[in-house]
Amino acid sequence: MRRFEKVSIDEFNKYYDKKLYEEYDLPKRMTSHSAGYDFFAIEGFTIKPGEIKKIPTGYKVTFGSDEMLMILVRSSMGFKYNVRMTNQVGIIESDYYNNIDNEGHMFISLQNEGDKDYVVKKGDAYAQGIFVKFLICDDDTTTNKRIGGIGSTNKKKEG
Secondary structure, eight states: EEEEOOOOOHHHHTSOGGGTTTTOOOBOOSSTTOOOOEEOOOOOOOOOOOEEEEEEEEEEEOOOOTTEEEEEEOOHHHHHOEEEESSEEEEEGGGTTTTTTTTTOOOEEEEEESSSSSETTTOOOEEEEEEEOHHHHHHOOOOOOOSSSSTOSSSOOOO
């Protein structure tokens, strides 16, 4: 089952005022033919030219073990404002959900490579997530398990 969820109030409070917890929306597709689920700003922010901003989304997501969630900026952000994700494409694997470091809280890092401030208002869409099935090699024997959050797949727990 694919499903977006809000992170716990304790995880949320590490980054935002708890009063905002009930006010933000889960990702959703904006049209019946949209591939991506838009991510919405919990509070407004501005990214100055040359600046990088790390954004806690307030979201976690669960889905099948043969799927991933690709996170990308909305197309118009690059075309109109020259704003990009610092890692270009975020990949969320199914075992990121409820990890021991941050319970699967997804973060997005944006960089303004334009020449004007990039302003996002509370509730504006600023990124999108697209679910994708993937294949593995027939002779794949990986049994390692994730042991943490962002950047933890190079750390192994056997079995």
